[in-house]
Structure formats: C-alpha cells, structure tokens
Amino acid sequence: MRQYSERPRSCQPARPGKVYGAWRAAALRLLARVVGSLPAQPCVLCLDPADGPAGFCAACALDLPWASAACGRCAMPLPAGATGCGSCSLRMPSYQAAFAAFDYSFPVDQLVRRLKYHGHLAHSRNLGALLAQAGGGRSAGIDGWVPVPLHREREARRGYNQALEIARELAARTDRPLLDGLLWRARATRTQAGLGAIERRANVQGAFRADPRVKGLSIGLVDDVLTTGSTADAAARALQAAGARRVEVWVVARVSGRSGRARDRRTPPGRSNGRG
Ligand SMILES: [Zn+2]
C-alpha cells in the first residue's frame, strides 16, 4: 500500500503561520530523532539508564498505568467478572473496536500533556512505541493508520499534530502504512476541554470528512487520548461514510472514572486533555 502525503490544499493560500508551523514541526522531529539516537539515553521518567523499552528503564516501564481488562468496543475498563460494558450499553460507539495502552493517569497524563502542549515530540516516540508493543498482534487486522486530524489553523498554531506523530511511530513499528491526509476537519471546532459529554458530541458532529480512498479498508484511527469518545465517534462516522470497512480506535490512554478523578487533582483549571 502506498504512503500518502499531506492532502493537497491548493485552493488555500499558504499562510505564514502554516509555514512557520511546518518548519517548527520538522525541527522538533529532527531534534527528537537526534536525541533518540544518542547512546545511553536516560529514562524519560527517572534519569537512570533507559534499559527498558521505548526510552524507559525497566522499573519505570513496569510501573506505568498499563490498561487492565477493558471493553473491546470502547476500551473502558471492565470491573472483574463483568459480563457487559455499562458505557456501551448506554451508547454504542460508531467505531467497531477501541484499544488503549494505558489508563490516563500519572505519569502518562504528564507525558501526553508535554507532547501536546510543550513540543516534547520525543514523547510521541516513547508513547507510540509502547502503544505498538501493547497492541502486539492486533495490528495485523489494520490496513493503515489514520491520525485524528487537527483543524489546519490549530495545527499551524501548534506546529504539529500529536496524533500524527504517534501514528508515525505506529507505522514504523507495525509494518502498517501511515495514511495521512485521508481524514480532515471540514470546520473548526471549540476545544473539547471543559465541555460535557452532550456538548462534546454536538461540537464535533459532522466536523470530519474522509477521502474515498479509505473504501474497503480496515482503519486504525489514532489519537493520544480517548475521553468521552465523541471525537473518535465523529471521525469514525466520516471514515465509514467514505466506505471504510472497519474502524478500530488506537489511543495511548483512556480516560476512565478513576483516571478522571486523578486528572482533576493534577490538572490546573482550564487545562484538560482537550480532545473528546
Ligand atoms: Zn526510570
């Protein structure tokens, strides 16, 4: 399968912000590669030698909040002995499956926020590598990775899309191609941070469009965090409307009731994970 480049937007004039953003992303990516290739890297968390996977020492990697038994459809943790998923019984997502490597709690929440808001692009490699490792053989059912897109103006401001950076790492580690540019935002939306579940759904409803080249494919839809699932749900609907055969959501971390409480303690007001 061929690797698609950024969707051409010839109808839109190049803006200085976009040009700056592209340079910033390229510079940050290069820096992350250079740092990642240096010998004897310290652990991302404790600065001991990173003798474990993906930039962590073995002890820190073991201590990460790995996701426990979860619903295969929405990735919400299931209590021991549960026969069904309470979340899916309330509202079945449009995507056919979801997988999260971690619960969205310390220190993964901190790493995601550094990646997302502070330009620590190296964390897309750390977290993407662990996501690929946790997913194991599941990726065999995926035809290609599609990142949840940011609106072009937000991406230009930030300089990169963290979901795209994680998807790059998944593509590099799973032998499944990156299908960038096949899903995009048709309109800008408010940030999902601070919105309730119903507002989040309304905010992103119909916000995405997908290229017909996804027709017949099993898509791995990649994002950093799954909160209510409304962003992934709207993105999956667009992919399905364009003919995707199956959409499986892959995220670094899942916000559950437990991690939500933990997040609220650690997150300053007005700053949440920002996606839905
Ligand atoms: Zn460590």
Ligand SMILES: [Zn+2]
């Ligand atoms: Zn579920």
